[in-house]
Amino acid sequence: MNISKQTEMKKITFLIVSTMLSVSSINLLDAQTVHHQVTTNRTNFQQVNTSNEAGAQQKFQQNPWTLVYEGAITKNEKGKVAIHPVKYKLNGIDIAANVYTPANYDAAKKHPAVVVAHPNGGIKEQTAGLYAQRLAEAGYITIAADAAYQGASGGVPRHTDKPANRVEDIHGMADYITQYAGVDANRLAVLGLCGGGGYTLKAAQSDKRFKAVATLSMFNSGEVRRNGFQNTQVATIHERLKQAAEARAQEAAGGEIIYAGVASVTDEEIAKTPTDLYREGYEYYYRTHKHPASTFLYTKSSLLDLMTWDATTNIDLINQPLLMIAGSKADTKYMTDDAFSKATHAKSKELFLIDGATHIQTYWKPEYVTQAVNKLTDFYGKNLL
Secondary structure, eight states: OOHHHHHHHHTSOBOOOTTSSOHHHHTTSOHHHHHHHHHHHHHHHHHHHHHHHHHHHHHHHHSTTOOOSTTOOOSOOTTSOEEEEEEEEETTEEEEEEEEEOTTOOTTSOEEEEEEEOOTTOOTTTHHHHHHHHHHHTTOEEEEEOOTTSTTSOOSSTTOOOHHHHHHHHHHHHHHHTTSTTEEEEEEEEEEETHHHHHHHHHHHHOTTEEEEEEESOOOHHHHHHHOGGGOOGGGHHHHHHHHHHHHHHHHTTOOOOEESOSOOOHHHHHHOOSHHHHHHHHIIIIITOOTTOOSOEEGGGHHHHTTOOTTTTGGGOOSOEEEEEETTOTTHHHHHHHHHHOTTOSSEEEEEETTOOTTHHHHOHHHHHHHHHHHHHHHHHHOO
């Protein structure tokens, strides 16, 4: 985040909604289990998180494209995968993206391409970039873009997080990459990560430019914002909708923007978080792969759209080949299972489990990333003929 944005943010009223650190989340486990987790995790977090955060900062500062994932490109060399920062307009908003070209890239030839949609709170320099680079290493031209209103892309209010925008971002990446030199528009695929996976399922329902559709650790943002993670906030749906409506009214009247989400988190709060998704997510986004453009904040008024949206509505419109990948130990797997069962008209479909992986571990852990990339390249190879 640049200095002007920081100054702007200081003027905004932050309302930190405890979606991730709520009592309902704590209630997912009994008190004895939580106590055990806090006791066993706190020491480890306090010992390693300072060095992890410093390591992430060093990666960000040293990489010429501020990439923070392991094995990131540090320079473009002839005959190797290269990265190309680009900008384009989408509905009047500047979109910042990175295009990765494979080692055998020849603008005069035709190459298959993959659009990569980043997780909620994520940006192109994190796991979306990692998967874009690894798929480029497998021979694909790839694109990873920051969502409108987020990261290095334009749009105000900052951190607006509406499903229609995120779906449009995916269509926009397809618009751009299919016109990129050397791309075969008839061999275009899409990969959605976490929240980007849910939005990918929606985009693919209508966008038949995507000949193959894949998700990794799919997260149904609408369901979770509506019902709470693992359906722990069903009882407060209407109360939270009322608060979202009030936040929108305040914005419309020219008042300060209210933000939901988590602005920062302490080591102790990380250690106390009982769910793998959020505990490991905090560590990933705020420690090991921290980036100043990445944030867990979103405008509270966005909940008006998020809470009435669902990734699986009309999912039977997907008639392309579908691959859904999830960690066998992911506490978000129930969302992948639900979507997979409802995708009844897919030309073919496969649920691939990465044994032993949690949700966040599929973002970065080398052995799990390699399994996912190998499965993706096999899937795309068969379906982008």
